[in-house]
Amino acid sequence: MKFHILKKQLLLAVIALMLLATAGCGVKMWPAPQQSEDLYTFTSVEGRRVGGCLKVVVKVDGAYKNVDNLSLQFQADGSGPGEGCPTCPFFPAIRKDFTPGSEGIQSDGSTFVFSECGLDPAKSYRWRVVGRNVYDALGVVISDVYTAAP
Template identity: 30%
Template sequence: MKKFTLLLLILLLGLALPACGKKDNPRPKDQEKLFAWKAAKGVLFSGTRDKAPVRCLAVTADLTGAAHNVERFLLEIEPQTENVCKGCPFMPEEIITVTPQRVQTAGNTTRLSFEACPAQSAPAYRWRLVAQSLFKSVPHVFSKIYFADSEK
């Protein structure tokens, strides 16, 4: 009986030990391929789409690291209507692929500027940026969530 108990204990330890350790998405070993959002600012302004007035968002954002390895920039937008509570989780209703209209590089920081007009006009928006890498092994890089509610 002792042999059976010992064998069972060794078997359980053998199954449990591989589950220990760091749990995280794989990261590339070459840190020169990575980039991160440093800061961003968004301001609402009045624009037009198909000759109709809409509320648009002008964004300026700083990206550090290997900005040349970004394949695509996305803007995730959640209109702030009376149905949305202030403390609710961020649930973007629209994702816009954006192309920077202005790009400035200073050292390790790249400043991007662009404008986007969401399909749903709202008095305010919660938003965040997403940078997708050229390298499929590098996970998407998300900015923090920002709030825009004033005209420029």
């Protein structure tokens, strides 16, 4: 009788261990945003130089409401400190962040318009726009590098 009870308890213990082991199997991940629904891309990025200002128009395709901020990165072409040459790799010396809904940026749905003033009207500038998603895990969207001639 004792052997039967011991055998029964041992069998129940083995079954319990198997259940615990199988419950721990599988991929465990933190919840993540759905990329297909939460990503956006730049449809077009245009910049126009008006004297000492650079006016930028960015059109976004996809989840444009997930734009956390747009960063205008630029560098003057020249021989001074923080300046680069037109054929050198782009290394933005100045960055200006624009957050949708704040002062300095206008948005009309998926189109964002902002400008940066105080540029030297005699110098050429290389620039790009970097967009950050509200979901950090989805990374950033980076535009091509453009040149704004004086």
